[in-house]
Amino acid sequence: MKISQEKKHVAVFVFPFGSHPVPLLNLVLKLAHATTNNLQFSFIGTEHSNKPLLSKPHLPDNIKFYSVSDGVPEGHVLGNHPIERVNLFLEAGPENLQKGIDMAVAETKERVTCIIADAFKCANNSDTNTPLDFIPGLSKMRVEDLPEDVINSGSEEETLFSKTLASLGSVLPQAEEVVVNFFVELDPTSLVHDMRSKLKCFLYVGFLTLSLPLPPLPPSDTDATGCLSWLDHKKKKNGGSVAYVSFGTVVTPPPHEIVAVAEALEASGFPFLWSLKEHLKDLLPRGFLERTSENGKVVAWAPQTEVLGHGSVGVFVTHCGCNSVFENMCNGVPMVCRPFFGDHGLTGRMVEDVWEIGVRVEGGVFTKDGLVKCLRLVLVEEKGKRMKENALKVKKTVLDAAGPQGKAAQDFKTLVEVVT
Ligand code: UDP
DSSP states (O other), X not given: OOOBSSSEEEEEEOOOSTTSHHHHHHHHHHHHHHSOTTEEEEEEEEHHHHHHHHTOTTOOTTEEEEEEOOOOOTTOOOOSOHHHHHXXXXXXXXXXXXXXXXXXXXXXXXXXXXXXXXXXXXXOOSOTTOBOTTSTTOTTOBGGGSOHHHHTTTXXXXXXXXXXXXXXXXXXGGSSOEEESSOGGGSOHHHHHHHHHHSSOEEEOOOTTOXXXXXXXXXXXXXXXXXXXXXXXXXXXXXXXXXXEEOTTTOOOOHHHHHHHHHHHHHHOOOEEEEOOGXXXXXXXXXXXXXXXXXXXXXXXXXXXXXXXXTTEEEEEEOOOHHHHHHHHTTTOOEEEOOOSTTHHHHHHIIIIISOOEEEOGGGSOOHHHHHHHHHHHHTSHHHHHHHHHHHHHHHHHHHHTSTTSHHHHHHHHHHHHHO
């Protein structure tokens, strides 16, 4: 095969779970727009992770998608834990990724000159209450906030995923660049210095799921599930006291917690908008939807960024998925956090103890009384007012950081130089 030496060919490896693929594709789109057509991108995911991305409008011709196997053996019935899928994918990983590269090279006739791969930042220790003060800037974090797969690394419960996470510590310093989906202005300075001393090049390119400043809210009649017009109506009646509840795309809270959330929303009397997957509606207490139909709205999917930007939302009850938290930070809404797994714990701790823009639920799980207490704290009490003020300050920091004077624009330029 004749391989052209002129074009640059970037292979992009996706972590094909949850909302990981979207920010990575957005980074590639930004790179594609900032560079010439002389750069070819091969976006390598699974059929399942690529499918929703292909419907994105205005995908440039120099981004091509390739699907490799998800590693789930034929006929295998998956259990409920999302990590099972991850481990199966990782088992098939090395062979799969080579296949992805082979496919991309065969079709484009360009050898790969650069690899961009999704990765995780992590650290390890054993006692769950130990503060992470051995990492500069993370003294407020505890070992228990780390993803369980990081804590389990080296233990009997070690999985392929936890081994992979542990090995990242030694691999990342070899990367030409480590790029984070975050703003340097929001991270503790000592953490940034420490990471920069350990990595060849550490770049912060801002929130990749959002174009900032956010566009004005669309007219509410274009909103298929009626969330925005419902919020318009609530604003007139209740001001900014709607609780918006969502647990993202992956988490399925246990049935007793769904019931606790429903009971708390009903008992608190605050208006609420709940994005709840269709199949979980059956778990709601009998008569809940009818009894709360005046005060509440339950939908299978909400236009989340717009909802958070609607002035009537006073609190966001969240699982602390990073995209949800980022979308929220751009809109200045205080949070009630119920972290489930992965990076949720660290994010929840940042929200409560570092940025002071929210509160984690007592005991780490939803109970009726615990959630009512949190909702009142944020929406009624003095402490909640301070959280709102802090949330507005964070919003301003984010909007400034995303502007032309912010560091993300400079770091993105550096990334473009290396990739090209
Ligand atoms: N989302 C949404 N509407 C919903 C629920 C979720 O638009 O009703 C979006 C949300 O805006 C976010 C993403 O789904 O961009 C969830 O990502 P996150 O990182 O918060 O959680 P994950 O799904 O990865 O657990």
